[in-house]
Amino acid sequence: QKEVEQNSGPLSVPEGAIASLNCTYSDRGSQSFFWYRQYSGKSPELIMSIYSNGDKEDGRFTAQLNKASQYVSLLIRDSQPSDSATYLCAATNAGGTSYGKLTFGQGTILTVHP
Amino acid sequence: DGGITQSPKYLFRKEGQNVTLSCEQNLNHDAMYWYRQDPGQGLRLIYYSQIVNDFQKGDIAEGYSVSREKKESFPLTVTSAQKNPTAFYLCASRDSFTYEQYFGPGTRLTVT
Secondary structure, X not given: OOOEEEXXXXXXXXXXXXXXXXXXXXXXXXXXXXXXXXXXXXXXXXXXXXXXXXXXXXXXEEEEEEOOOXXXXXXXXXXXXXXXXXXXXXXXXXXXXXXXXXXXXXXXEEEEEO | OOOEEEEOOEEEEOOOOOEEEEEEEOOOOOEEEEEEEOOOOOEEEEEEEEEOOEEEEOOOOXXXXXXXXXXXXXOEEEOOOOOOOOEEEEEEEEOOOOXXXXXXXXXXXXXX
C-alpha cells in the first residue's frame, strides 16, 4: 500500500513565526508532490507543487523535497492567523498504471495564534 | 473564468434513494476525479477518468457509479448500495503537463 504520512499535529505557532509541516512517502516511484491548504468546510486549494530535489519558494511558502530520504516539507514564514487551516501533502507516480492518481496524507491542522 | 463547479452545495436524501452529484470543468482537462472526505479524515478516491467514455474504479468505488460522456462533465451517482453515503464529495480535474489537480467547491451529502 503506497502511503503518504504527515506529522500528526495539530501544530500551533505564534503569529510571525515559521510553521514547518512535514511529509514522508513510501513509493520511491513518486515524482510529483503537492501541498494543499483546506479551510474548515471548504475544498482543498493547491498552494505548492514540487518536482525536483531542493527548495522551491513562492512568497511566504517554501517547499522542500528530498527524494533520497522520501521527504517533503512545507515552510510558512511570517505565519498569519489566516494561515490557520489543514495542510494536505500529496504525491503521484505519474507513470505506469497510476494515471496521475494522487495519494494524500491525512493532513496536519495548523493554528496560528495572535 | 476557468474552474470547476459542483452542484448542489448541500444535498439531503432519504436512505434507499439514488442521488447524482454534478461536476463540470472548463479547464480543458482530460482527467477528472471524484473523492470522498469524512470528518477528520483524508481524501479517498472513488472513481477517475482519463478521457471521455473511459473511467476506472478508485479505492472505494462500491456503491457509486459514474459516466463521462463529455470532456467537461463527470457526474457521480451515489446509489442505495453505498452503506455510509453521508460525506463531503469533491471533484477534481488534472493538468496533463504539471499533474496538478484542482478541486471544485464540493457537495456535502447527508442521507438519513
